[in-house]
Amino acid sequence: MKSVYTFDHILEYVNSSISTIKYHNQPQSLFEPITYILSLGGKRVRPALALMSYNLYKDDIKRVVPIALAIEVFHNFTLLHDDLMDRAAMRRGKPTVHIKWDDNTAVLSGDAMLIEAYKELAKIETEYLPPVLDLFSQTATEICCGQQYDMEFERRLDVSIDEYLEMIRLKTAVLLACALKEGAIVAGASAEDADNLYQFGINVGLGFQLKDDLLDVYGDSSSFGKRIGGDILCNKKTYLLINALADNTTREELIGWMNKTDFDESEKIEAVTAIYNKLKLKQKSEQLINDYYRQALSCLDKVFVDREKKKELYDLAGNLMTRIS
Amino acid sequence: MKSVYTFDHILEYVNSSISTIKYHNQPQSLFEPITYILSLGGKRVRPALALMSYNLYKDDIKRVVPIALAIEVFHNFTLLHDDLMDRAAMRRGKPTVHIKWDDNTAVLSGDAMLIEAYKELAKIETEYLPPVLDLFSQTATEICCGQQYDMEFERRLDVSIDEYLEMIRLKTAVLLACALKEGAIVAGASAEDADNLYQFGINVGLGFQLKDDLLDVYGDSSSFGKRIGGDILCNKKTYLLINALADNTTREELIGWMNKTDFDESEKIEAVTAIYNKLKLKQKSEQLINDYYRQALSCLDKVFVDREKKKELYDLAGNLMTRIS
DSSP, rough: OOOOOOHHHHHHHHHHHHHOOOOOOOSHHHHHHHHHHHHHHHOOHHHHHHHHHEEEEEEGOOOOHHHHHHHHHHHHHHHHHHHHTTTTTTOOOOOEEHHSSOOHHHHHHHHHHHHHHHHHHSSSGGGHHHHHHHHHHHHHHHHHHHHHHHHHHOOOOOOOOHHHHHHHHIIIHHHHHHHHHHHHHHHTOOOHHHHHHHHHHHHHHHHHHHHHHHHHHHHHHHHHHHTTTTHHHHTTOOOOHHHHOOTTTTTHHHHHHHHHHHHHHHHHHHHHHHHHHHHTTHHHHHHHHHHHHHHHHHHHHHHHSSSHHHHHHHHHHHHHOOOOO | OOOOOHHHHHHHHHOOOOHHHOOOOOHHHHHHHHHHHHOHHHHHOOHHHHHHHHHTTTSSSGGGHHHHHHHHHHHHHHHHHHHHHHHEEEEEEEOOOOSSSOOOHHHHHHHHHHHHHHHHHHOOOGGGGGHHHHHHHHHHHHHHHHHHHHHHHHHHHHOOHHHHHHHHIIIIIHHHHHHHHHHHHTTTOOHHHHHHHHHHHHHHHHHHHHHHHHHHHHHHHHSSSTTTTHHHTTTTTOOOHHHHHHHTTTTHHHHHHHOOOOOOOOHHHHHHHHHHHHHTTTHHHHHHHHHHHHHHHHHHSSSSSSSSHHHHHHHHHHHHHOOOO
């Protein structure tokens, strides 16, 4: 039996691969922000998924590193441009690129970073280049669509649950799914396995984002790494807010808080959280996360590989759903 | 002998190919700006060069259309983001994307457009995908570097001629060169021919940009399509301005005009043009354009193809150098 790497080993491998990426030195102001945002860390879940998916079938995980790096560089490019568009000042406890440098640097370094993602991807063996490139570009377009919907939702009060779930599918889930499927493609997995891994990724991704929304309200700020209630303060259309807006008993009070421009921050967070509590939205949210988790497991069950080899992916999915940060 | 298409035929073919590009319909606000900027027209020189280069060797120009489209979509993506960074209000007589929509739309539609460029490129036959993709990404990075230098030059008074020429090589010339070389690659041309066509493109590109700088001051506004003196008004570091700044007899007067915040526009244009005239910079510029033109011709001479087949490229180079718009 071929060896299965643990998630920790994979993660170490991902981080050491990321640290070897070299960019031009000049002009410094174009490439420094790329190194900067990549150095801020993050969970590295996406590149890990590409390697783990490949590792279901094969040992020599080095072969799939170009895909893992392309996906992580691409993901960080989206964070860089999203932070600019959302006027976010902080990312992982550090100033965002448009704050540390300026708006134009964020635009142009982001562009250069998207190109770097494609450069990494192009290092994959020629045989796999067409399907890997097609899925990557399709996914990249979907993520742009997701970000566009997310921004449009800011100006709307009538976002439906289905619209919200489609938005997070596009903005978050498809990249996890893409990582898994591309790992499988390069490993020579069957089309059926590749598709089941893709669907596993979609369900994990949806659960992952819903958990993120939940942690923003109900997490512990010291473990979450972000200020609790940030989404509430900026009226972000999360699963919780959309549900609360849809309920006639709380809609008016909620809109009152959303329209206030002069308020005590803790007071608003407390009041909106009380509305969520009254509607039992924490439980409703956890229920939905659990549904996606079970669907994810059922997709992974169908992947035609010894259960023992899939253990790390089962565990990772579980950890992402029950995480506290 | 295989048939050689005229430039006009190639151009018609390019325009009809561009009009067939289809994007997602939803979200509309993401894809509309892409269709909009592509519909504004332009010379379409870059895609034409890819087809003409291929046509030196082969007839079935359809094969190279993915490259032609990728390059034109990419070029328009750079215009979209450059206009945002430069805060330009007009492009080809129409409002720029960030004016017609908003800044965030310009960022995100631009990103989606860069991805679309790669999608077009990926349609090329798998055999040619690695070299075509590598050169495309390398060129794309160089163009980002060129834009970064261009922006940095805005804040500097000590830009040298060499720095300027390197900047326009990166920002303008490499994409023309890339189009020519990729057309040759897909046609199965020798590495030597492909490189000579690349160098032909670099020289044409440098001359092309210098001609653009010249037309901005000495052109006829009705044929040029842009307001004459625009570069002078915004103190753009052109070949003319950099030369005039380097001359001790005019430097002080010029800096005086550059520092003025309250001035009559026609008066500034007239005064700066008078400085250029005094230093005979029109002639100096035309001389340099002619040098690049001759170098371009010498590169094309070396391409191992019947002279008759190269006629359209010789003519195009000549037309770009002597153009009035």
